[in-house]
Amino acid sequence: MRFSNKFRLLMALMVCAVFMVASPAYAKDKKVRVYKGKPAKYVFLFIGDGMGLPQKGATEAFTGEQLLMNTFPAQGMTTTYAADRFITGSAASATSIASGQKTNIGMLGMAPNQKHVKSIAEMAKADGKKVGIVSSVSIDHATPAAFYAHVPTRGQYYDIDVALSESDFDFFGGGGLKDVTNKKKNSKNYKGNALDLIKKAGYKVVTDKEEFMALKPADGKVISWNAWLQDSKALPYAMDMRPQDITLPEFTAKAIEMLDSPEGFFLMVEGGKIDWACHANDAAAFIQNTIAFDNSIAKAVEFAKKHPKDTLIVVTGDHECGGLTLGFAGTKYGSYYDALKPQTISFQQFSDQVVPLWKEEHKGNASFEDFQPTITHFFGLEFEGDAKKNPLVVKDYQLAMLKDAYARTMKDETEFKNPELYNLYGGYDPLTVTITHVLNNNAGLGWTSYKHTGVPVATSAMGVGSSSFNGYYDNVDIAYKIMAVMGMTPKVHAAINNAEFASN
Template structure:
């Protein structure tokens, strides 16, 4: 989440009579995100720098082979736990994904999901919530179940929020996994979420606070992890709604801050910027209509699946059918399309259904990214007309925002590096 992602969400929800509350926190700063061996970081290296206070190599998880065993950097979460604080880790992606993993695991590669997930119950952290565990039985599905390992380490594993209404005082460790998970063990996007899809990030945070609250205090790391995924898809509508979903979670944390303002710090930041998002583009010049994003009903990822289903269930394909699919699933109100827009949709249609390359020297992956080409183009046209632009399907080296309120929040005002976050926290708690 870059500053432009947060600003876009704020402009969007202001028009709806709401707001992104964390953007109003009294202290604001910016944070640089480079990894040890690359200017543009990945989540593994960036999460490691935030958690452990030291730069890590691209793709690794809190892995520092250049340190001696006696001086290996520990995550702030582990140090907090060693000092008697309860710890919670919450995310909308899988619990063994790069950013949450950096707080409890060490690995040479973020892609070693089973190895990382095996370290989760060994951490002893009192609460894990949100997504599930990716590769829960290993990449070949032939390893011992990680949920069973958690249970054998005295974790109560549940997908029902009612199980947390009355906590068993004999048990102090919980995993609260959303009842419906995506292919990556992730929580459904807010824009796609249905009433039977489980819980939002705010409910996980509220439950986590209930589990963790105690006289000695706690540390909680909460990640709106699919903001990044939506930005990888260049999906403006999904981005703003994921940020709002995260803001609702932060509002739950803020309620706790209001009860204990002299004991609580909340800070909001990101491990990196994704998408090179701009508020303005060449086609719209000085015009913007961010509320046009509200005409999008589902994520580009979800619409990709609709188009895939259409292809698999038919033998003859028509671009007119694609427009009908868009009207049925993607739009609440169809925007006004130009001849150029229609040409781009037709090119994407011909590429996906008939493998005819677009009339450009650019590689298709540059034009469409990793999503379905047709869905990607519809999303791109929507964003362009709204006045939103993107420069990449990947991360950028742009500094990310920091918003803070509470005890020591002033330490996050100004310019910092992500390795300074742990140092600031340690100084505030005087460890």
Template sequence: MNKKARWFGLSTVVIALIAFMIVSAFPQQQTATAGVDNGYAGKKAKYVFFFIGDGLAMPQINATEIFKGTLESENKMHKGKLGFTVFPNQGMQTTHSNNTFITESAAAGTALATGHKTNNDILGMDASKTNKFKSMAEMAKEKGMKVGIVSSVSIDHATPGAFYAHEPTRKNYYEIGLSLVNSGFDYFAGGGLLAPTGAKKDKPNVLDIAKQSGYKVVNTQDEINNLSKRDGKVIAIAPELAAEAAMPYDIDRDPSQVTLADFTRKGIELLDSSQGFFMMVEGGKVDWSSHANDAATTVRDVMAFDSAISEALKFYAKHPNETLIVVTGDHETGGMTIGFAGTEYETFFSKINKQNTSYEEFDKRIKAYRESTSPGDAKLSDWLPILEDKFGLTELTEYDKTRLSNALAASMVDPKKRTKDPHGYLLYGTYEPFSVTVTHILNQKAGIGWTSYAHTGVAVPVFAQGIGGELFQGYYDNTDIAKKMMNIMGVKYQ
């Protein structure tokens, strides 16, 4: 062997040795790579929690931590950590749908539930609307695991529906309700149904069909509290529902009313079994308040979502070697950002703590005022005491008052008679002009900005703890979340 050949051979050995040492030193990276490329080879998770904050991305999370820190300490630089933001495994996911970089919830929910892309508005099916995708929840049920679906919005909405329904449009609420019953899942809880008797209200009630199929349907506090495993399959609807069959915003909730955390805790109690369980919990109204550009309502609902995750963490503490918890959002909503031109490098989050009602409840006041007051008699002065009481707005500039007066005039027009003015949409979206202007002014004074009344296409964080959690490190597509979870659960991606 000549000198050159010996040198090459020695170099090859050295390189191989170095590679072996690197892999040995970083076994977690080795597992993560194996999980992505070859399937998860580790221990299967017996208990799986999937928390989805609808409309939740880093702006909503960071804003909530700053707000929480403001409540906890007088130190303006104190940041209050959320339970899931300290998870040991964190990554980022892309959220685009099959046909646009800005997804909506049906396409995003389908990706997260099934591992497949589809077009906006389609639920659990491909873009041709002919092929159905099987969700991880359906696979878990086939495997023998108990399955629960919980949401703060109606349980036939896009995100929960993506785990059990297959419809060409997310608007087929009655058909989605029937799919809910036919799924045979063990626990549904949260909001109600948007069209239990169909769009024309001429169909058999889905809840009656559910009872005939063996579900126990409850909607009072006592009935919910008294649920036990003896009751079998359950549909638990919050006793007090707000608009669109959803649970109330947390900022509006009476302290005695049931919470997302309550439904999560009850779900754990009912689903815990020798076969294990899968539970998806959606904080759905983070999206709605972000659409409306209402920061105070948004951060309060993120905190309520975090409280639900805390219930899973209590269970995890008892079963750390059998449990996986994954937390993410389906997309960002509103183009929320921490920073506004008028406040430059400063934030004043204590200002949004003075808000004690959601835009939704405030809209009711505006509607009543419109019905009792002629447009010519509407005056901003009528509202100044209310703005102080409900939003803490006391330091209004002349520019603020001009914006509010213009918005009040726009709100005095019956919504059914409002023209589709592009300029008006840029100012108010599809929301009550006076209401959205009030929250805009308050948010801007706090140092919070918004760019949209719709969704945005930014990447969304992913947080994981427990069995297989290391697979969620890195940067990947939303469909990969489903594939990783299926691998860790021991079900086969289809």
């Protein structure tokens, strides 16, 4: 309560960012850091990037079914802020969850003073356990990297790729590597092509689905990514996947098969594109990715049923994204989630493939009316009919918005410095983001941002020591709770946090 009252006061006074930096004190939940039972041998940590309560609630309303993660016996609420900003980013948040260390925006595996901190994954490896890291975005992206890299800036992809080669972790799977040759030239320590270093370290590199499916523990250390990487070396959105693509649940199942061993394992799985879809305000895309994430959790639950006395599964989000809420002024008390079902393609695929093709074929000679059937085809929105009765019918004011956006898209406008235009389109293709706004609003969903928000997230747990995940606590406590259940001693980290961030 101390934190929330104080924070509310600060918000009311509209104090400057500098003041806010010093203000949040994390809720030290000492009693749940002590676990006295037998340590868990198999530990899963699932991180839904950008997955707050609205993302989970919308997915359940869409499918009509409860998410598996929401059936777990332990349910907690988690605050997410960074050391230097109330609204966190994936690097700072993942560092907190991985190591119990509050840090600054953009920093990975280190305290704000650049002192390196050990992640649960590194501690598990040192304890002789197998370790796996799976993500639907590039495997050197902030969330996965927080478990094996220590860099002051998350964009140091080359250094992160080198750290991966030196990690000795057993399984990496999902997206690819962003900068194996130091193209960005932001590494001060070039050691040669990072993929060569990864191979030299004994990793088998697999990108073919058949070869992937045939992998066996005897193959040793593996790094694997899907042959088609859609954007920024990430897996395609779940709704854009083709049969020949490797899904997040398939990567998770293979990781379990590869890691299962008498010494036990730690496996982190990130649903990374829930976040990306929410940045772009595309509800159908984040819902399908949340379903894929939940299906990945199902693989862990299957395993836990065979080893109920030795397994802990923890599921959390690193922050909310998009300022999503389950209600919209235009629909009052109405919710029409079925309106999201005709959408068959993600915003990304639409703006990468459909829009450029249209531009090329019509060279600016086509009107918005000419384009309407394409919108109906991919999103289900209709341009005739009674908008009062059918949420798929575009309202008059929405038609004006779409026409405006279409004109800007045809003129290749995508970067908007003007604040009014930024509010409308963010950094996205104007037409695409307007289509998802219209469709999502008509379904009864509201977006308030193209960035993350500061609302707390939910943390769920089942299995050994799971009851310690009930309650209201900060994201650093997730690391402490997991370490406690794994029989690790987190005292070094506690000292750093207490000295530097909990002074008030």
